[in-house]
Amino acid sequence: MKKYLNLIILQFFFFGAMAQAPANKLQLPLTYVDGYGPYFQAMAGLSWDDENPLNSWFKTYKDIKGIPPSWTAVKKGIIFFDIRQFAYQNYATGNISKDFYIELQNCWNWKPDTTLLSKTPINCFVYVVRGKNSAGKQMLVVDSQGNLDVADDTPFEPVKHPRASTPPLKETIQVAYQKLIGGKVTDLKAPIMLKNDSSMLWFNIPRHAKAQFRQNGRNYDLNISNDFISDDFSEARITLAQNKITTMQGMDSISNKGEYITIGKKIYRNNGVIADRLELEEITDTLENVSSGVARIENKYLLGQRTHTRAQTLAWFKPYQGSLSKLRHP
Template sequence: MKFQLLPLIAIGVACSLSCSGQHLVELPLTQQDGYGYFRSALAGISTYSEEENDPWKKTHLSVTGAPKNWTDVKYGDIETNMLQTVYQNYLLGNITKEWYEELQKSWDWVPDTLALSKEPLKCKIAFAMGKDPAGVMNMVVDANNNLDLSDDIPFVPFKLSPTGRLTDSVALSNAIQVSFERLGNTKKQLLTAPLFIGHLAEYDAFMYNFPQYSIAEFKGEKMAVCSDGFTSLSYTNAVVALIPDTLKKDMKINPDRLIEKNEFIEVKGELYRNVGVNTNKNTLILEKMAQSKSELYSTQVGFKAFPFEGSDFVTASNVSSSSLKGKYVLLDFWAVWCGPCIQELPHLKKLQETADKDKFQIISIVAESPLDQLKAMIKKDSITWTQIVSDDSNKIKETYGIQGYPTTFLIDPDGVIVAKNLRGKDLEEKIFSLMKK
């Protein structure tokens, strides 16, 4: 069954608000299919767990209509808005109070009841997987969200390359238009969006994303907005890109120029903070800043790096950003299970051994890692530079908004970020060029 895309278009022009001293600007958004100016990301698909103690068990959708000639049939769903799912299932009694509070803590999430619907919404997309008579794995997706798969068309997921990279044309030609619900002007709205599903044969993993982004205009400048790396339609983490006139069609914005939520964007010589997207109004919200760039903290190049403090994992001595002033500092976020992080160790060792320690220092921030494994790796790989574990007391990972590893920030002697996410030879060349100045 095929659906026409119903774009959300907020009618009107940008408006300014005054709220608690904030100067806010709301920009109407227009949805576009494809990945646009962003590099696409993919998320993994999981079928429902059969564990009796699964805390999500009561939230599973009850679906019928999978092809009768399939074998090894399993069911699951894809989220369009995880926060709405959790909120409504807590109200319905499908999630315990203890689990609800644990999720808020682990996600650092305070539910915004004005943005969430007490009335249940269809924010999950059901699917089934199974082998056809030839033994080939097929899928069928509940495109019209009626919990009946008999009126949907089975398909073999697109075969992904090992890199997982996709073009707009490939994704959209293999996408399914799916139906979901969202609040709009405080009312339940039925919408559709493209859903892409692919198979990464190397890991026998099934992946998905929603190839859809939004466009806004402000002061003659064009902006693009991406929701959660295309892995949801909630815009919980709304990333903004300022689109230069010189950017050619099908070219992607450099990831280091993307403006994350609460980061800053410069428009016509004035600074604004990316407050995020109000999906209820379908607007991008910017806050005009009274401070200059030199007065603001951010994880962006050209801004002051956030202050931090923690204990060295090996010596237990206190380490703070204030004690590092006057040096170039490489702030390296990593995890012990991260392959690319481990591949960087020889380059970090070279810098540690050869760079002038009076001018340069490496501070590694370890997150989401078993401490016994960290201890073993420090010994095995002869890691001699400072390691700080990001935990609930220092919250360094949260302060810097780290979403993946490795993530690095090169900070100058005045505490300003001069580069980010440099690796390998590029990192070495940058450091040694700075040491010569």
């Protein structure tokens, strides 16, 4: 029983030390780079607008102008650069219900920080339109200007690629979108990749981020990924630039948000990207304090468990310590 009590005390000590330790947080600015960097080239299936009026997203759908009138079997799909921004602005404008908005927050484990979001709708998405031309060929057109009009965009026949492959970067399409940066709506461009196979249309956004900081006179370069399915890097997956994620074993070097990464001689918690800055929280000092506390408790526990401690063995001597007569005449 005493053993378990000591373990419980140890747990309280550990978590108490973690809570009371001053946080040493690094805020590292990001540089965005086109391409996949060292990461696997993940893709996601494009979802087409569901025209059922009972669909919770129905009021968020946009009319797209300029679709060739000869096209048949037309479908519209959307790629989100920031689906949280999209949800927030559509809740603010009444296009999605409060209940559905709360449901999304629970599903995404998301607590909206409205200081980082625009209540005024911004183009945080891009539309892709698919249809068959008069010759019966399947065609695509991307609203690359973000103006909800594809009359100024060039339709193309999607190239089929095997499911397990990723098209070369030369096949990307540069598209315009908007993002709130430093409280201001900023016009940006990013590449999108589309892949057609026998089952569906796939997409990704081949862009990752980089960050750098200095520790003990040495520079460390970090790569940051969001799995290439949006421009929202809040759920940052980070790795040292020296690591190549080319095998499943290489995945072990990736630190997801909330996990830890060793850089140099220190350990950091990955707190994700906040306002275009990667936040790393140093925990090495905290662990050292906890380690010292654990050692003290462990030492006290082990001494207490000895069958005969030094104090117990010399208990007979205590009456004689202050009595010279007892020492002379025991």
